[in-house]
Amino acid sequence: MGSVLPQSASSAQSAAKKVEANSVRLPFREGAGERVAPGIISPMRRFISQRVDAVPPSGIRKYFDIAATMPDVISLGIGEPDFVTPHPILAAGVRSLEAGKTGYTSNSGLLELRQSISRYLERLYGVGYDPETEILATVGVSEALYLTLTAILDPGDEVIVPQPCFVAYTAEVQFAGGVPVPLGTRVDNDFQVTAADIEAKVTQRTKAILIGYPCNPTGAVISREHLAEIVAVAVKHDLLLISDEIYARLVYSGFQHVCIASLPGAHERSVLLGGFSKSHAMTGWRLGYVAAPAELLAAMRKVHQYTIMSAPTPAQWAGIEALEHGDEHVEAMVAEYDRRRRLIVGGLNQLGLDCFEPKGAFYAFPSVAKSGMNEVEFADTILSEEQVAVVPGSAFGEGGDGYVRLSYATAYEKLEKALERFARFMRRHG
Numbered sequence: 001m002g003s004v005l006p007q008s009a010s011s012a013q014s015a016a017k018k019v020e021a022n023s024v025r026l027p028f029r030e031g032a033g034e035r036v037a038p039g040i041i042s043p044m045r046r047f048i049s050q051r052v053d054a055v056p057p058s059g060i061r062k063y064f065d066i067a068a069t070m071p072d073v074i075s076l077g078i079g080e081p082d083f084v085t086p087h088p089i090l091a092a093g094v095r096s097l098e099a100g101k102t103g104y105t106s107n108s109g110l111l112e113l114r115q116s117i118s119r120y121l122e123r124l125y126g127v128g129y130d131p132e133t134e135i136l137a138t139v140g141v142s143e144a145l146y147l148t149l150t151a152i153l154d155p156g157d158e159v160i161v162p163q164p165c166f167v168a169y170t171a172e173v174q175f176a177g178g179v180p181v182p183l184g185t186r187v188d189n190d191f192q193v194t195a196a197d198i199e200a201k202v203t204q205r206t207k208a209i210l211i212g213y214p215c216n217p218t219g220a221v222i223s224r225e226h227l228a229e230i231v232a233v234a235v236k237h238d239l240l241l242i243s244d245e246i247y248a249r250l251v252y253s254g255f256q257h258v259c260i261a262s263l264p265g266a267h268e269r270s271v272l273l274g275g276f277s278k279s280h281a282m283t284g285w286r287l288g289y290v291a292a293p294a295e296l297l298a299a300m301r302k303v304h305q306y307t308i309m310s311a312p313t314p315a316q317w318a319g320i321e322a323l324e325h326g327d328e329h330v331e332a333m334v335a336e337y338d339r340r341r342r343l344i345v346g347g348l349n350q351l352g353l354d355c356f357e358p359k360g361a362f363y364a365f366p367s368v369a370k371s372g373m374n375e376v377e378f379a380d381t382i383l384s385e386e387q388v389a390v391v392p393g394s395a396f397g398e399g400g401d402g403y404v405r406l407s408y409a410t411a412y413e414k415l416e417k418a419l420e421r422f423a424r425f426m427r428r429h430g
């Protein structure tokens with residue numbers, strides 16, 4: 001036993017020497033070695049694909065990581081409901097486990113769940129999908145997006161991505177071998193993308209348009225008229241419409257969400273991504289779905305079959321309860337988000353941090369021009385001086401410069417406190 005320590009220590013030393021030797025001598029692909037210190041090159045980077053290496057880490061993580069180490073911080077950074085999953089939904093998941101339903105489900109997901117999704121989409125948005133062939137249960141909208149892009153993109157295919165948008169859109173297009181084509185939206189158009197702007201970006205390689213309304217990070221919604229014009233451009237240029245409608249239930253001020261697939265000419269060229277994470281406070285259950293024409297869905301199912309097998313079983317049972325009996329819980333959460341929305345938007349505007357009225361999701365997207373700082377300076381300074389975490393708008397792509405994103409999926413009292421800190425901050429910097 002006495003020899004174990006010295007032996008392992010010496011083998012660790014020799015392993016370290018080997019790594020060091022490898023670090024400088026291995027024949028790296030051009031540009032594939034990362035210098036971590038003068039003369040030392042990271043030995044692992046040569047194994048990482050250029051496709052993945054080219055994608056920068058998410059610009060929002062940094063603020064969560066710093067905030068997590070600070071005492072008395074108010075984080076408005078994270079886009080996650082602060083509510084626990086409503087109890088009847090949670091109980092349905094628990095019951096399924098206690099009944100021993102702990103195995104895989106069919107690759108497409110429980111037929112009962114797909115039937116619920118089909119009824120739900122018909123009831124809320126008037127769109128019809130066949131539960132047998134046109135709906136697939138996924139590990140969140142995240143997986144649904146991955147499946148869609150993997151199923152449709154060949155190397156070099158372009159996807160038009162209106163921005164600012166959810167950080168995963170551009171990265172996932174790149175992971176799937178495609179080329180994201182960013183398209184900035186503007187506050188003077190209520191952050192709604194226009195058909196004319198989309199059409200100006202169409203090339204021979206354009207395969208799809210990826211939109212997400214209600215929008216993370218702006219809180220913008222999109223009107224039926226704008227959507228119809230976008231459908232017309234898609235029809236004219238034979239493009240696929242990918243619509244992330246994860247925030248469809250979280251709308252305010254009397255706005256009615258329009259599902260893109262309900263518009264004439266859209267159903268047969270749309271992929272609808274839907275979820276439970278935001279509407280039913282189910283982020284950790286990892287459940288979502290994709291609805292699309294059967295042939296396209298079969299291609300996605302193939303990718304899902306080989307990578308995931310099936311979405312989590314207890315989550316699927318909970319999902320049925322959410323869709324069949326969850327409306328009153330959704331409405332209660334929406335009412336509370338709305339109360340917070342009015343507090344935060346009103347408060348920011350009073351401080352001169354101009355904030356357009358977000359009619360969807362749970363984000364406010366104020367301009368920080370009044371502070372004289374750019375969005376990164378603003379986010380860094382308010383975090384260090386006032387311990388409030390927000391995310392710079394530029395982390396969400398084109399059109400985000402000069403703005404920050406605040407999530408109001410945070411307790412009302414915390415938002416009041418955050419506004420006091422914003423006010424103190426603006427007295428110094430306004």
Ligand SMILES: Cc1ncc(COP(=O)(O)O)c(C=O)c1O
Nearest residue numbers: 079140141142166216275277288
């Ligand atoms: C617009 C948007 N789409 C998709 C997701 C991912 O959702 P899920 O938890 O269903 O994977 C998020 C999460 O923040 C989001 O904001």
